[in-house]
Amino acid sequence: MSIRPAKRLPKRFRRPVSQGTRAMVQRRYDRHRKLRWDLWRRRIRRLMEKLGKLRKHMAVAAVALILLGISGFFAVALFSPLMRVGEVRVIRTDTRLDIEQVQSLLSPLFGKHLLLLSGYDVRTLLEEGMPDLQTVEANKDYPSTLVVRITLDPLITRLTIVGPEEEGVPEGTIDYLTSEGVYVSSGRASGEALPVITLVDWGARPVAGETLLTPEFLLRMAAAERTLSEQFGQEALERTAFMRAQEFHLKTAQWTLWFDMRSSLDEQVGRYRIFLREVPAGDVKEYVDLRLKDRVVYR
Numbered sequence: 001m002s003i004r005p006a007k008r009l010p011k012r013f014r015r016p017v018s019q020g021t022r023a024m025v026q027r028r029y030d031r032h033r034k035l036r037w038d039l040w041r042r043r044i045r046r047l048m049e050k051l052g053k054l055r056k057h058m059a060v061a062a063v064a065l066i067l068l069g070i071s072g073f074f075a076v077a078l079f080s081p082l083m084r085v086g087e088v089r090v091i092r093t094d095t096r097l098d099i100e101q102v103q104s105l106l107s108p109l110f111g112k113h114l115l116l117l118s119g120y121d122v123r124t125l126l127e128e129g130m131p132d133l134q135t136v137e138a139n140k141d142y143p144s145t146l147v148v149r150i151t152l153d154p155l156i157t158r159l160t161i162v163g164p165e166e167e168g169v170p171e172g173t174i175d176y177l178t179s180e181g182v183y184v185s186s187g188r189a190s191g192e193a194l195p196v197i198t199l200v201d202w203g204a205r206p207v208a209g210e211t212l213l214t215p216e217f218l219l220r221m222a223a224a225e226r227t228l229s230e231q232f233g234q235e236a237l238e239r240t241a242f243m244r245a246q247e248f249h250l251k252t253a254q255w256t257l258w259f260d261m262r263s264s265l266d267e268q269v270g271r272y273r274i275f276l277r278e279v280p281a282g283d284v285k286e287y288v289d290l291r292l293k294d295r296v297v298y299r
Contacts, residue, residue, distance in 0.1 A: 085109050085117065086144035094152045096186040102150065105129045114140055122148060131209040132182045153178035156218065157239075160198045161205065181213040197221075198240045213241060217261060221248050224259050227269055228252065232276070247291065255298075256287040263293060271296050 088109065090102050105125050109117065119138040126133055130152075137149040159175035176184045177197065185208045199212065206212055221239065228234045228250065238251035247260035259268055268290040275288060275296045289297040 080143075082143045083114050084144060085112050085114050085146050087146070089141070089145055089147045091147065091149040093150060096155075096184070097150060097152060101129065102126070102148070106146075106148065109146065114142065114144060114146065117146065122146075126150065131211070132178045132180070132184055153180050153182060155179075155184065155194060158194045158196045159183065159212075160196055162198060162200055177213065177218070179218070180215055181211050181218055183208055183210050183212045195239060198238065200240060200242055212243060217241070217246065217248070220259070220261060220265060221250075223265055224248075224257075224269075225250060227265070228257070231269070232272075249287075254281065255284050258287060258289045258291055260291045262291065267293070 088103060088106050090097075090099050092099065105128065106122065108125060109121070117138075117140070119136065122138040123133075123136045126136055130150075132153045133150065134153045135151040139147040139149075141147050155176045156179050157177045159177050161175060174186065176186065176194070178184060183206045199206075221241070225236045225239070228236060234252040234254070236250040236252060238249075238256075240249040240251075242248065245260070246262075247258065250257045250259070257272065259265070271290050272288065275290075275298070279296075279298065284298045286299045
């Protein structure tokens with residue numbers, strides 16, 4: 001049996017409702033709606049609090065896992081034999097670099113922990129047997145390979161050593177000087193285009209790796225040669241260096257000029273300029289000595 005839809009009572013059957021009753025019903029309705037809203041709000045707040053606590057627990061768990069992973073990594077890195085140096089790879093930047101010598105110098109590093117190895121340790125070992133060492137780059141190729149890139153001081157001149165009791169030079173080797181004045185004897189270097197310096201006035205034949213001439217001496221010689229070319233149009237054909245006397249001779253097409261390290265190059269060039277102005281070129285047959293402060297001696 002179907003139920004008829006609800007309809008308002010006819011006006012004659014309605015009970016009169018006072019204004020106070022209407023206000024009481026409205027207040028009760030409003031209070032119930034507010035209570036329902038407060039209930040939902042409390043439920044949402046409790047849910048958010050639980051989610052916040054869950055997030056805190058998850059964050060703590062994540063931090064704990066990260067710390068555990070880091071601790072495990074360092075434990076493996078410090079105590080695992082896989083992290084010890086088992087191979088040294090050398091990158092050659094110069095043809096005169098002796099790979100076998102480098103491997104021999106770095107042999108104490110084999111078996112050491114790669115993580116605790118520093119570039120200072122590598123350089124200290126190389127400096128003991130390579131006086132012409134310029135720069136060292138040490139990189140680590142984990143788990144057990146040390147990659148070393150070595151740069152040597154550049155060669156600036158070929159060296160001819162003459163003097164008393166001349167000893168034979170090992171066959172196939174050539175003498176050089178680096179930019180730091182270090183004596184190098186090598187058969188691997190390609191220095192055919194380098195200028196040649198004749199070295200005299202030495203007590204005992206130099207040993208490879210010994211510093212023969214200071215960088216200041218080499219710079220002074222190069223500056224003197226450049227000054228002769230730029231200011232006087234004279235090219236140095238031969239260069240002779242005297243170790244103990246700390247002087248050098250530059251032979252030009254006209255004569256040989258004598259320089260030393262006691263006075264400045266500007267003073268010696270000034271004396272040479274005055275000499276050219278006052279002395280006829282035909283009077284000089286052999287050399288011009290620019291070392292003395294108060295006069296120029298020539299022959």
